[in-house]
Amino acid sequence: MTLARQFFTALTLTLTAFTLQPICAEDSVFVEAESFAQPGGWKLDTQSIMTMGSPYMIAHGLGKPVEDATTTVEFPSTGTYHVFARTKDWVARWDAPGAPGKFQIAVNGKTLDHTFGTKNAEWFWEAGGTIEIDDTKATVALQDLTGFDGRCDAIYFSKSGAEPPNKSTVLGPWRRKQLGLGDTPTEKTGYDIVVIGGGYSGMGTAISAARMGCKVALVQNRGVLGGNGSSEIRVWAMGHVRRGNYPRVGEIVTEFSDNATKSPGTYEEFEDAKKEAIVRAEPNIDLFLNHHAYDVETKDNQIESVMAFDTRTGDQIRFAGTLFADCTGHATIGYLAGADSEMTPEGRMGMSNMWAWDEADSPTEFPETPWALQLSMDDFPYPRDHHGQWFWESGFDKDPIKHAEAIRDWNLRAVYGAFNAMKNGDGADKHKNAYLTWVAYIGGPRESRRLLGDIVLTQDDVVNKVAYPDGCVPSTWSIDLHYPKQQYAEKFPDNPFISVAVHDRRIDRNYGYPVPYRTFYSRNISNLFMAGRCISVTHEALGTVRVMRTCGMMGEVVGKAASVCVRHDCTPRDVYGKYWSEMDELLKLPGKARRDTVNAEIVVPDDALPLAPPTGLPTSGKGSGKSIDPAKISGLVIDDTQAKKTGSWSEGAGLPKFVGSHYLYGSGKNASIRFEFAAPAHGKHQIMIAYQSHENRSDKVSVEVKTGDDVITKSVNMKVAPPVDDLFISLGTFDLKRGEDCAVTLSADGSGNVHADAIRVVPAK
Known part of the structure; x- marks a missing residue:
């Protein structure tokens, strides 16, 4: 295990099991909130596993209490049990008043007197008093009190009253004992490529590799595909496709790209079901939704396997394969494997949480939010057209991995503070009928770690149109870097929440700058590809390649390169050094071309898209035009x-x-x-x-x-x-x-x- 991996693992808590009847120690019962049989209105949050170690349930009700989450628990015996919940007061880190994340626990319809979520800025086991258990089978419910993002990781019932250990260990001994987990994970082997991350880059990689005959595992820690381009985050997909040196690249992205006409759009426009259906239609892909990759096994500068667990059950799977693709956005797999990486120390872009509102036919109410950022209408740009756009962004220079939960929570405080100003502050007269319709609780990060390849693409390369022989993915977005917008930063200089986009427009937006293939694999982990925001570019060059359609096209290239690797038993580096002529031919194939195995004949189906015009104009796809x-x-x-x-x-x-x-x-x-x-x-x-x-x-x-x-x-x-x-x-x-x-x-x-x-x-x- 590398030192980097040891450090990462030390930050991580265990995920625990899904069951209607949790396995019990002699005088205790341990229940993961994410295992509840009926989640009600509570949502699964997986974005902070790397720091607090577990998925948890969040009551994201936009100021209205959500429906109870319920499950059935089997107690070892009747009697008096002490009750603990692993939770936190999510605004306490800022000494904000009010503790918005309040919830209670009920057993067999009897609600405990204690209110949880009112103490401690960090995750801890909050004691909630005792409960009498008269029947060994009982119904347990999480009862949200506010609708303002209360959160619960797990509940522990104990006759002894001893507080559970709060260790930050992945599936450590105590949790393993409570959950009855074995020491041997389920083995999933025989994959030509294991793709971690189910956003645009991961989908492009998996579909492209599968159609070129590779056996693929696609591992995604959310319940939907699309990443930032899913209904959970709702960033519409930008970047032009089907142009440049290889106008066939982008045809796969065109198939699954969203239908949004604005950002944020509606749930329907992001077509989560369509994305999943396209992936599941590929016989060479095994899709693992709700699985979080957290550990890597390496040998001789190669990845041998990736460990993941089911975010609902805690069951572990060991994914073994020939090749691996890091499409996580955070370079998680490469970092765990010891791949050379970097993170820009200052001036990084932040994370956005967009939001939307509408107007009812009659006046509506919104609770006062003393714990939110105290804002007036002059403190933020007016959310015209009923939505808060991409520039609701914070976390500049905060660690996007260690501080992911805190950045998201600051964004929530900003959104709720703004809407409070609209409803209860100096905007109240104008917004009597306004009500919130959607706020993203999953953050949309723009910048994190980047893995280093044989080429590190720079701003000068792009602007000066440096022509690399392996240039293959057209980047058509301007060099778009985000910084705090000064007129809104004065009140909160430590963590501004409104950004401004600074563009270098010296980009060929029609033909596109051809990003070289050699930025898509690790220079020191010989079987590791990467696609998406974690490829080998500088901070400045990231500003042009980071948009989703461009990331998806990176995946299309990586998938085809993987088939070359399997076909010739070679490394990603060898694809450029020895087999680029073959790769060149694959990149000229329609996106729907396929073969059953890497050595089978390639077939082009009748429904393949026609070749894009020589100018590289996009020819289909709502958002791409x-x-x-x-x-x-x-x-x-x-x-x-x-x-x-x-x-x-x-x-x-x-x-x-x-x-x-x-x-x-x-x-x-x-x-x-x-x-x-x-x-x-x-x-x-x-x-x-x-x-x-x-x-x-x-x-x-x-x-x-x-x-x-x-x-x-x-x-x-x-x-x-x-x-x-x-x-x-x-x-x-x-x-x-x-x-x-x-x-x-x-x-x-x-x-x-x-x-x-x-x-x-x-x-x-």
């Missing part, structure tokens, strides 16, 4: 590339549909765009404009239509989806004369962005 060739649209089409622009306009390609290579958007009062054309024929014609709706678009875009000497002005609400093919809206029917000068001009008024894509002229029916 669907480019439509103007030549395939009936009538006369004038694209924005042919229009005359005044003022500031930005290019975009992230919304569901657009004409040509991109669309434009602008918001300044001097921003206007004019589409000029000659009338194509005599007679009545409809004149249309193309746009896509978005919450930041203006609801009163001024549109001037000039036909010959006639001029009319229309107003278009671009918050509402266009009615014709979800792309166009008609400005009316006009009597044209062949060859006369015509024009359509769109102008901004400062109330929101104007979307300018194309105009279309078609004969009226």
Whole structure:
């Protein structure tokens, strides 16, 4: 075991067992909260296992008490039992008043007098008095009192009254004894590649490797796939796909990418079920949801196996394989294995917890939150369009692993403090009917440890377009680094909660910068791949490669490279050094190409996507945008590339549909765009404009239509989806004369962005 792994293990507590009848010592019963048969409204939180050692249940009710969690417990005998719960007062680390995470415990319908969650800033066993057990089988319930994130790891009933040990040991002797766990884990062997992490990078890796004939284990410590792009965190997927040196790369990402049109979007838009169904449809993938990887066995600078446990039952599994892929975002597997790694000491990006609210038909109430950050409306940007966006971010320069729970909890204090200002403070008059609809309790981290490969990609490499021979993943996002926004940092300088994005836009956003393959494997652990936020880049270069579609494409490349490794019994380094010509051919295959084994014939199914246009335009996927060739649209089409622009306009390609290579958007009062054309024929014609709706678009875009000497002005609400093919809206029917000068001009008024894509002229029916 490496020193790094020993240190990591020392930080970790055990996870314990799921059972309706927990195994008991002679005079005690130990019950993990996550094992409750009916969780009620309590949610499973796994993001702090590395520091407090166990998943736990959290009562995330947005200020309304959640439904009880219940289970049946078998006691060894009747009598008087002392009751302990492992919990904490989650705001005590800041000496905040009020202890919002209050809950009680009931046995057979009798609620203990003690209120838990009111003491101690750290996890500990809180004594709750005694209970009389008259029947050896009893119902136990967790009763939330506030809806403000009370938390419980486990409950211990003891006749002796001795406090349980609070050791930070993974499946240590005491917990093993209480749970009746054996010393031998379940063995899962025969895998060509074991992928740890089920976000975009892990999904891309697993699906790509499976389709190229590898036997794959995909291990994810949450109950859903998608990572930051799941319904739990709701960051819409950005980064363009299907372009650059290998325009086939990105086709797999296109299959499972989310359907969100904003961030945060709705539960439905992130399509958790679709993601899981696509993975489960692959016969070469064994999917292990709710399994947390916590230990690694190595020999001679190779990983031999990864240990994981079921976050609901505590059962251990040892995953053995030929290759391993770290897609955890935190470089967890590489770190445990002793892989060379780094974490930027200062200026790191933080973690976001986004939120959303809506308005009822009548006034609503929200509890006072004296324990939250005490905010007025001037202390935070107004959450327009009913949601708090990506910039609700904190934890800058806090350790994103050791302090994950504290960063998330600070974010919650900021969100609840802001909504309290809206409901009970100086925003109360305006927000009488407002109510919270969703707050992320799983944090969305942006930066953590990074593993070092044979190349460490830098900002200069990207900006100067250094051409590596193995450049293969197009990175099209700007170098986007987040820092505290100073105007909101003065009140809380130690931990600001609003960020600003600082962009270096010297990126080829159309073709993309080809990230080299040699950043996707460890330079000193010979069978370790990595994909996602933990690849071999500097802090600055991370700013461009970190978005989810780009991370997913890294996984597609790693999966194909894994098949080369298995086919030739070689290392990831050898793929570049000896077999790059073969890898080159695999990267040119459609994403749906497949073979049963690494030595079988490759088959391209009939439903494979067509090759993307040479410009590398995305051709499907809601969030990545669907480019439509103007030549395939009936009538006369004038694209924005042919229009005359005044003022500031930005290019975009992230919304569901657009004409040509991109669309434009602008918001300044001097921003206007004019589409000029000659009338194509005599007679009545409809004149249309193309746009896509978005919450930041203006609801009163001024549109001037000039036909010959006639001029009319229309107003278009671009918050509402266009009615014709979800792309166009008609400005009316006009009597044209062949060859006369015509024009359509769109102008901004400062109330929101104007979307300018194309105009279309078609004969009226």
